[in-house]
Amino acid sequence: MTGGSAPTGPAPPASDAVVVAAVGDIHLGTDSRGLLRPAFAVLPDCADLLLLAGDLTRHGTVEEAAVVAEELRGCGVPVVAVLGNHDYHSGQEAEVGRVLCDAGVVVLEGRSTVVSAGGHQVGVAGTKGFCGGFAGRSAGEFGEPEMKAFVRAARQSAGRLAEALAYLADRACDVRIALTHFSPVPDTLAGEPLEIYPFLGTYLLAEAIDSVGADLAVHGHAHLGTEHGLTTGGVRVRNVAQPVIRHAFALYRLPVGPARATGAPPSP
Numbered sequence: 001m002t003g004g005s006a007p008t009g010p011a012p013p014a015s016d017a018v019v020v021a022a023v024g025d026i027h028l029g030t031d032s033r034g035l036l037r038p039a040f041a042v043l044p045d046c047a048d049l050l051l052l053a054g055d056l057t058r059h060g061t062v063e064e065a066a067v068v069a070e071e072l073r074g075c076g077v078p079v080v081a082v083l084g085n086h087d088y089h090s091g092q093e094a095e096v097g098r099v100l101c102d103a104g105v106v107v108l109e110g111r112s113t114v115v116s117a118g119g120h121q122v123g124v125a126g127t128k129g130f131c132g133g134f135a136g137r138s139a140g141e142f143g144e145p146e147m148k149a150f151v152r153a154a155r156q157s158a159g160r161l162a163e164a165l166a167y168l169a170d171r172a173c174d175v176r177i178a179l180t181h182f183s184p185v186p187d188t189l190a191g192e193p194l195e196i197y198p199f200l201g202t203y204l205l206a207e208a209i210d211s212v213g214a215d216l217a218v219h220g221h222a223h224l225g226t227e228h229g230l231t232t233g234g235v236r237v238r239n240v241a242q243p244v245i246r247h248a249f250a251l252y253r254l255p256v257g258p259a260r261a262t263g264a265p266p267s268p
């Protein structure tokens with residue numbers, strides 16, 4: 001028998017990119033046990049971290065959150081999430097977040113985190129976001145208290161995203177990502193009925209992202225939408241709703257170091 005020990009010495013050099021896995025709208029229920037665990041088990045072979053863009057459950061119950069937690073537990077890469085509107089439906093969003101946290105998931109709402117992934121520091125700013133519509137076709141903070149409250153919710157959520165991104169801007173991050181459930185742009189809604197665009201996102205999120213900058217913006221919610229979009233400020237946007245990407249998760253390669261400085265786009 002030969003003995004052995006773990007190799008020692010300097011860590012291998014970090015690669016020139018961070019590979020981000022992302023998915024939203026997995027909508028797991030209590031009958032979904034084991035559905036995604038096999039796919040998540042291969043994450044360490046292909047990605048440096050996993051982003052979850054909300055609507056992780058069907059009705060936002062603790063029981064459903066426990067299923068999500070079990071699918072993710074020990075998946076081998078850092079997991080950062082925001083909740084979606086479905087995760088709020090039962091009024092148990094705090095408990096849902098806690099169940100996910102107990103499984104090692106970093107759940108963001110109006111704040112940011114920096115995770116060490118693939119030898120790089122990855123900053124993620126997250127918020128659920130809200131509705132309201134897009135430039136020229138958006139709701140205004142005018143009239144009835146209910147209407148003002150509706151628009152104010154979107155404005156406050158976007159404000160929290162801007163603050164969370166600004167926090168990251170002051171940190172030594174190799175890449176910065178904005179993670180939301182609602183969409184910041186109309187591009188990634190293409191395929192959805194035009195009539196419901198105001199309920200799928202708000203331009204205020206894009207304004208927040210462009211005001212600080214990010215290497216990538218990831219969202220879900222628009223099941224019939226399109227994967228690729230762009231803010232007016234040039235930040236790439238990806239709709240990772242599972243019905244859109246049609247896989248357990250999508251992979252995006254974000255250049256770091258000199259390649260990031262040249263503005264090389266994320267792939268695919």
Ligand SMILES: [Fe+2]
Pocket residue numbers: 025027055084086221222223
């Ligand atoms: Fe959804």
Ligand SMILES: [Fe+2]
Pocket residue numbers: 055084085086181220221222
């Ligand atoms: Fe949703």
